[in-house]
Amino acid sequence: MLRSYLRLVLFGLGLLIGVQWPGFIEAYALRVDAHRQEAELGLQGFRDTAEKFFQGDLERLIAHYRGSDDAVIRSDARSLEHLVQRVELLEREWQAMSGPWYARAWHVAFAADPQLRAETYTAYRYQVLLTPEAIAWGLGAALLLAWLAELLLLSLRRMLVGRPRVSRFS
DSSP states (O other): HHHHHHHHHHHHHHHHHHHHHHHHHHHHHHOOOOOHHHHHHHHHHHHHHHHHHTOOOHHHHHHHTOOOOOOOHHHHHHHHHHHHHHHHHHHHHHHTSSSSSHHHHHIIIIIIIIHHHHHHHHHOOOOOOOOOHHHHHHHHHHHHHHHHHHHHHHHHHHHOOOOOOOOOOO
């Protein structure tokens, strides 16, 4: 009976963990988009300057800033380069979050920007979504966790007790 309760508890735990995943993916996508829009807004003035003097080439604007005799302008070159790299990173993340559900899930789990993922996790508030996607993730995680626990218990039993002997005369 204890084994049945353990199975139910693990199934429930897997269900609760699984229904969190779609919400977390959505929170990550919203965070990426918000950061991307903010970075684009911060870069807009530099884009205008690059358009006016360098045919829109931000790399040439950065090179011009680096070659300046003014230490302040040279310092701005580093800041501008960092901002351009940030916009490129956020654009790549945003593109990754625009794909199909399985690609978004894989990206957040294994390829997301660690800083953005940690930021999302810190701000994430647990919720129980009742969308078809969340229910599917919850049931999938519940079944997987229950199945893995069952395999672990059976393996431990087999290691500790051994295989049951089969009588040759039965």
